[in-house]
Structures are given as C-alpha cells and as structure tokens.
Amino acid sequence: MNPTEVMEPAKTEVKKKYKVIGTRPIRHDGVDKVTGRAVYGADVQLPGMLHGKVLRSPHAHALIKSINTEKAEALYGVKAVMTAADFPDAGSRTANLGELGEVPLKPMCDNVMASDKAVYHGHAVAAVAATSPHIAEEALKLIEVEYEVLPPVLDVVKAMDEDSPLLHEDLYTDELGEKSSRPSNVASHSRHVKGDVSQGFAEADHVLEREYRCATVHQGYIEPHAATAMWNPDGYLTMWVTTQGAFAVRTAVHQILDIPVSRLKVIPTEIGGGFGGKIPVYGEPVAAVLSRKARRPVKVVMDRTEVFLATGPTSGSYVKLKMGVTNEGRITAAETMLAYEAGGYPGSIVALGGICMFAPYNIDHTTIDMYDVVVNKPKTAAYRAPGAPNSEFAVECMLDEFCQILDMDPMEIRLKNGAKEGDIQSHGIPHPRIGCIETTEAARDCEHYQTPLEGPNRGRGVASGYWVNAGLTSSVTARLNGDGTVTLQEGSTDIGGTRTSIAMQLAEVLGIPVEDVVPSVVDTDSVGYTEVTGGSRVTFATGWAAYNAGQAIKSQLIEQAAEVWKVDKDQVTLADGVITTTNGDSRSMTIKELAANLSQKGIDVGSRETVTPQNHGGAYATHVVDVEVDPDTGKVTILRYTAVQDAGRAIHPSYVEGQMQGGVVQGIGWALNEEYFYNEEGNLMNASFLDYRMPTSLDLPMIETIIVEVPNPGHPYGVRGVGEVPIVPPQAAISNAIARAVGVRLGDLPMSPQTVVKALAAKS
C-alpha cells in the first residue's frame, strides 16, 4: 500500500474465540535472551575493529575557540581523530522529518558534535578511534580545546525572560510563521482555543489557579547507546546500531553525512531499552566518520555518565493551570500555559503535552498556550508518552483538589466529565471510540478501590491518564516454507516482545500455532520502510501489516488448493490451518500438506506488506495507589498499586501487563526521586545510577493490573497501543495520595523526601 494513502477504519472482527490471540506463548527471542546469546549494541565484534570515544564539553554554555588534536593523533594506538569539521557543511541544508516537515539540518549536526558552541555540559566536541577503549580515553585527555565560557540558562521560566542570556543569537520565536522582533530562547509559541474560557469560568462555582513543575528526567534504559560502523573504500557504509528505528538512523546518517541512502545499510541489534531515547542519533555518525578516516570498523559505546550527560532526557516543564467546576462537579473551563524545556536546540514535545492534557475530559471551553524553550541541557528526546505526564499531572492534581472542596469521590468526578466517542478535543479533533468511561468504571469497581485503607499517615490517590498513540508506516515480508511454517521479516525493532505479538496476529489469520511463525527483525535492505518503535504503535501497526500478510497468504493458499482440486476458489476455505472444500465433496488438506506440494512445484507463497494506519485510537488508564508517608524523614512508601487500562484487545496479555507495570514504575521514579540536578555553572551533578536513583525492586510492591478491552474499531483485532499511557497517571496519583495522607499538596516533581519534609514543616 502506498504510504501516503490513509487506511480507513476496518471492521473489527466480532469478539469470538481466538485461537492464538489472548494466549501467552513464550517469545521467539526468549531463549537467546535468557542464555546471554542475544547480540546487543555493545556486543558487536568485527575483525580489526577499533574503539571510539568522545570528548565532551565540561561547560554548559561556551564558545569553542579552537581545538588542537595533534597530540592525540600522535599517541600510539590512535588511528583517527575527528571534530565537527569532519562533517560536511550543514549550511542551509534541511532535514526532512516526514510529518514534521523540513527542519534546518545544522542543529541536528551540532547536537551530534558541536561546531562553534557547546550548549550543554557533556556536549560532544571531538572523538578518537584507537585500538583499545583505554587508549582512546587517554587520547581524549590530549585534545586541547579552548573555550570562552558563557552564563548558563537552566530554568525554563527564566529562559523566557527578555533579558536572559541567549543560547542562539539567530533564534527567534516562531508563531505560525511570524517571527519575534528580537532573538529569544523561546523557539515557538502555539495555541489551541475551544469555546470561550471567560464564559466557562463565569459558569463555574469554584475556580483554582496553580503552578506545577516537573524536573528534567531521563529514560534510564539500562543499555547505553552503541554504534559500530564499517565504511568501505567503495563508499558503502554498514552500521550495527541499538536503536528504536533502523530506518530513522539511516535517514539521519544520510542527512548528516550527505551520502546516498542506497550506500547505507543499518542493521539493528537487539536493543536494551529505549523508551523514546533511542530515536535520535548520537555516536552513529561519529563512528561512521572515524571508520572512514581510520579505514577500519569502529565501535562507539557510551558509558553511563555519557548517557546521562548527553542523551535523552525528557523536558522539564512549567505548567500554569486554571480550571473551574460547578457545585455538581462539572468542569466548565480550563486555561493553561505550558513551557517545556527543549534542551540545547529547539524541538520539545510540548505540542503533545497540549493535545493530551484535557483529553480524558469533555470540557466546553479550553485555551492552551504552548512554549518550546531552549535551555543549557541536553537536547530533549521523547520519553514514554512524551509530553503527556508533565501536563496531565497538573489536571489530575487539580481535579483531586476539587474533589476535596466538593466532597466528591475522585472516580465520580472523572466519570461525570469523562470523554466519549464524538466529543471534540481541545485541538478540534473528535474522539474516536475510546474506553475512558469503561476504564474508570473498572477502577472504581476493583477490589483495591473497594477495600478501605486504614492507618496513620496513609492515603489513597487516584489519577487518570491519556495517550494519543500513533499509527505511522510499518512493513513486513512473510513467506511460506515447504513445511507449512511462515518466516516473517519485520522492520520494527523489538524492545519488549513484539516479535511475538506481531507473529500472533499472522498466526491467528491462518489458524496455525504461533510457534509455526518465525519472526525476525531485519536490516534496512531487507524489508520495506518502517518507522520507529514508538508511539505504542508496533503491535497495532506492524501487527496490522502481519495481519494483511496472513490474509494474502490465506487467499494464495485457497487459490492454489482450488487449482490442485480443480474447483472454483469460491468453493474453498481455510480455517484452523486446514483447507477444505465447501461444495459438499468434503475434501481437505492441512496447510503443511499444501505447502509441501507447492514447494515441490516451485511455487512461492508469500507477501510483502506496508501499512500506514491512522485509527490508533487513544489509550486510557486509571490508577489507584496507597502510600504511607514518614513524617520525620519525608519518605513515601508505596503500599499498594493497581493500574487499570484499556488495551483494546490484549494480544499477549503478559506483555500488556508488563508494559503497564514498567510504565507505572517509571512513573513512580519520576514522582518520588528522579531529577537532573545541576549546579549553578550548569554541570550535571548526578550523572550516575547511584545518584540519579531509579526505583529498585526493594522500593516497590507487586503492581496489580486490570486490562479492560474496548476494541479499537480501527484495527482488525481491535488493538490499541498499550506501552506509553501507564507512565501518565502515577505522578498525580501519588501526589493526591500524599495530600490525603498528610494534608500537603505537592505540585513540583519529584516529591523527594526533602520536599515532603519541607512542605510538612511549612504546614505546621
């Protein structure tokens, strides 16, 4: 299918007993991963391979006056040294970001390696390839860089001040094509208006206005970025990369290095977590240039400090929110201003924060102003439901405050205002069929919520969340083998068991066991164009491509069987792996029998499918959490946690639960501990796992899950994306639980022990 075509809503198959869907098979790549055999980014080893290391700016904001690499080049074992001068001049070239349009290439190149200015602590400025990683590290110490240090800009609100130091003298605020008269750290301002908020506030009986802040947080995947490049003298470049999208890497490297895509093959390795952070490129173009200069393969692996300093994170944010409700609990109006950190270059995900913010509720009057602001921190990347936790945190906290004012149950206010199919969202698009109400009802009725919580300093919090999900383009190639099994090649990198959830959809069509489908993730030369594993889209969209491949194979098998039997193909059907005639002569054969027959005759059965479906539906979640606050230390303990979520249709329920549990725990980390801590010079002070402090097994109880299934009418099996929305509710659910436990409302994340203690002291 032509990727520019739009997939119209398919009719969801009526709920029936599925043979494969809804079961919990062992994943196809499982044995490789429990035996240590799976090859991840850093595991790639090539003959003659060198090790690349990157020199990084010790300053958050500094002009680069000169770089002298002579001494490094002279060190024994060093085979190549590079700086940004080795990249082709970005000049006025643009990068095509697909749906996001054309953007200037220079910031993208400069983020990979600074050319004239370092805009965050840890910004890459030079790189070395040597025969061992230790020699490469020694060589970095020999590179002399002369900096002119500038004052750093670290706070998103202060960055917006007219007299703030500027990151980029040539950056002007864009308001749909209109540029500000003076340069600014505000890269863009956009706005959604629905109805008339002044009328809405006039209808309200209670109005609250509050500010909410989220610290900068990192995705925290356990596998650091790793890229290996082999540049051949004939101009062919092969790369082994741990990435959420091999094609995205191909595009970025092609643009930055200005080489044809046809000369560039990206082989995705297994990937040790991404959560949005493994979409941009960092060391990939560096490894390629070093390989070209050294004429040997080069592997560039980051260490943990580099990951914290220079990749991810997601936007810290400032949100101002005003909402009004009636005495009956109806939300009449909401007005908000969102300012999100973009990091050193423009391009935060504030627009997604705006779109998702009010989506769980039907509100007649809303105004949303969104600001994308550069600060001296790493260029932000997507992080699970990017943008949504920051803005929805504000709404969910404020709703809980209204509940206390109105003495209303938190589930009741959410049900009363809950969004339904056809409701117009704040950006003007109507909701498709969504499971907002059903999810909230399931949360209200669950055993956890129905069981009273007792004890001092304990409180129960509730919050909901919405994530828009994504469709985008996915491709698969499927081929029937002579033994009746199907090999399935796909372009979506598998971060959490999607080989299996995709294969299950093909198996379901043919009625064969999922073990008879053999999925593999292949390189950019071996499958059709596929966008990144992100937006909770893989089981939805790549699964749909596999469904189509299954349908194509099914009709080819029916045709071939009709040929064998010399009957009309309308008189042949295929179900449960068996092909039969329907004309009463009761002939039948299994797929395996027919496959053997066809393979003998040299007849190929298979299909190549590309889809760009849009009807991804939105995902809803409602969470319930019980906490206990230690009033002396401020430590918040999670006593019990239940996550309820609409999955549309859970293809592999274990992995749906896994997504929910993983998202919840990242949300708990975001709520209670995680933050980028900078000193006044703009140096990141906690660039290690020990100091960044993600949740460990000891910090948590079991995470209970309830899957609601409101089938998405836009997918053949009713699938909705499930991966991202579970990170949205925890922050507010925990803040609300703390408020009910000890009577303080916290609007700034993280709610670390010292914050809680301070708030308790201020209260008494």
Place this chain on the structure above:
Amino acid sequence: MAIVHIPALLHSLTGDVRKLEVEGRTVGDLIDQLELLYPGIRDRLVENGHLRSGLAIFVDGMVRREALEYEVPPKSEVLFVPAVAGG
C-alpha cells in the same frame, strides 16, 4: 465546499472568525480562497510552496500527508494542527 477551522494564532487575522465554509478542490485551493478573504494568511500556513513545517492537516479527523495536494471531499472539516511525533 469544505469547513476550514482557522488556527487559534491566526484568529487575529480573521477578526476572530474561527471557522468558515470555503470553496476549493484541494487544501491548497482552500488556502488560496482564504488568502482572498484574509490577506497574509497564506504565508502563515505555507512556506516555500509547502505546508509550513510543524503543521499537519487533518481532514475529518485523519492526517492527510498529501498536505496541500489533498483533494477535500465536500462538507469535510479541515484543521491545521501542530504536527507531533510519538515516542
């Protein structure tokens, strides 16, 4: 004839007209018609002959990647929404 929703930041150009019926075969035609009514609006939506980067066109709730070339069915609702990428 399609119903075009004017982006909020351009309401100042249209005297707070937020949506209106416009004649045209493609999205590009609709914008040309808007330009006749509200001079200057085209430059806010179109850049170098293409839809401005960072904008997406939704027609009846669906993104249309054909952008300006997309042929709008009669009575459809056309929106310009800041484009976003997922994570």
Place this chain on the structure above:
Amino acid sequence: MAAKVHVTATINGEPVEFLCEPRQSLLEVLRDELKLTGSKEGCNNGNCGACSVILDGLLVDACIVLGAEIDGCSVETIEGLMDSEGLHPLQQTFLENAALQCGICTPGFIMAGKSLLEKNPQASEGDIRHWCAGNLCRCTGYDKIVRAILDAEPQLEVKK
C-alpha cells in the same frame, strides 16, 4: 602501558588462561578477551548489576572486579547455566513469566537469582526484593522478575 598479567582461572567449569592489562576489569576480560558477551555493561561502576557473575560462590559485579584478581578462581557466567538437560529452571521461569522485556538486565538477574536460591532455597518475596536491589531493570517494574524467581524454587528443589 603496564605489562600484561597472565591469569589462569576456571570459567563455567572450563580451565582458561588469558593475558590482560592490570587495568582491565573482569567484565572487560569476559566480554572483550574471552568473547563472553552475555554479561552486560549498564554502568561500569557497580550500580546496576547487569554484569553480575558468581565468583567462587559469591555474587559480584564483574565491572568492579579486576581481571587479574580472578587468578586461581572459579567464575560462573550466564553462558554456563544451561546443562545437558537444557535450560536452567530460572531461565525457564523467566521465559514463562515474561520476566524480560528488552532483556538487557536478564543475565544479571538470573545470576543474582541463582546465587540467592543457592543460599536460601525458600526465599520469600521480601528476600528476593532485598537481594535483587543491586540489579536494575527499567522495563518490567520487577513484578514478573520476582515471580519468576519464586516460581523457580520448587523446580530447583525437584532438580536436587
């Protein structure tokens, strides 16, 4: 560069000899010199447990042990867990419980689980959470990992 050190050790039951630089960690030796890349590097400073191996019966982070230190020692890594009957019970229960998503933390967790159950064959949920606090997983929220280790207990009992 300091002279290389000659080391003799037992790895997964096999005698091995190698030369390493004094500054190379056990993790580097396993991965780069012996090509045993099943042990992973998540932090290289003892914070994440992705490199967990068992050294003379003790669970250690291979990234903060020097390669030269293992002379005369016995090391177990994820690569040595399978036996002639197939997967180790922990490997099987991790699969059955969907206790891995990306899988980068899995070798470390399985080694940590093995070392715990050798000492405490009836470890409770609390024991497991305490023991595994040195292993980070960013994908699963730990729920299914804890269940997988609990599930392995009766199977290991039978195996004995």
